[in-house]
Amino acid sequence: MSGWVVGEVTKLTRWTDRTFSLCVDAEVEPFRAGQYNRLRLMVDGELVARPYSYVNPPGTRPLEFYLITVPGGPLSNRLIELAPGDTVELMPRSSGLFTLDAIPDAVDLWLLATGTGLGPFLSMLGTDEPWQRFGSIRLVHSVRHANELAYQETIAGFTLRDPERFRYVQMISREDRPGLLRARIPSALDDGQLEALAGLEIGADHSQVMICGSPDMVRDTQAVLRARGLQRLRRGMPGQVTVENYW
Structure with missing residues (x-):
């Protein structure tokens, strides 16, 4: 398969005035959870x-x-206007190394996301791999406003799958809502609030942490974890932190 392939839009879901999900039926090569394609x-x-x-x-x-x-983005503002039956082009082969098979086994797995950085984690959790490899799984999703907390039904399904091992922590940064932590992920890690809510501590000897979201969050969270002895996982070097900048 070479060049670009044509996909047909089957559904578009608007979560807020700016966030949305796009479903496309297209023939692409098999991919790994956490990878990405290109839309054109x-x-x-x-x-x-x-x-x-x-x-x-x-x-x-x-x-x-x-x-x-x-x-001002030329593509995203066009994609949100698509409707079922419209077409969009994709690459036949997916890319990316932000995948579970790239990280070592550990007792617990932390998935830290801001905004649409949640996407690849939903793909991972929809497979058997994290449930087979890790004793505890924590999904943390931080957004600016509560109405941006998308995919609630999907995440509830993960809780039902294994409520003993899986816990979901929701965070918002720009408003107060009962039952929701108002903080950024780095600060909530630094002062212990996040681990208290998650009912689990992060440690270099038993945790793997995957971070996906805005560059500022990724940078600041890495700094907090580095101060606690967790190092970025790199090819040929042991570590506990894997990152992906994602808007």
């Missing part, structure tokens, strides 16, 4: 492509992507 459209006479991670687990269709519009 003709915009003002020019082909524009951007990378987006899969939300759906491998081996399922349609393909699903969780996106946010970028002010």
Whole structure:
């Protein structure tokens, strides 16, 4: 398979005025949870492509992507206007190394996301791998406002799958809501609030931490974890932290 393939939009879900999910039926090569594809459209006479991670687990269709519009962004503001039956181009082969098979086994797995960085973690949790490899799983999703906490039904399904091992922590940073922690992930890690809510401590000897989201969050969270002895996992070097910058 070479070049680009044409996919048909089957569904578009608007979560907020800026965040949305796009489902596309297309023939692409098998991918690993955590990888991404590229979506491409003709915009003002020019082909524009951007990378987006899969939300759906491998081996399922349609393909699903969780996106946010970028002010002035030529592609995202076109994608949010698509409707079932419209077409969009994709690459036949997926890319990316932000996958579970790239990290070592550990007692517990932490998945820390901001905004649409939640997407690849939903793909991972939709497979058997994390449930077979880790004794405890914590999914943390931080957004600015409570209405941005998407995919609640999907995440509730993970809780039902194994309520003893899985816990979901919701965080918001720009408003107060009963029952929700108002803080950024780095500060909540630094002062212990996050681990208290999750009912689990992060430690270099038993944890693997995957971080996906805004570059500021990724940078600041790594700094907090580094101060506690957790190092970034790199090829040929042991570590406990794996990162992906994702808007």
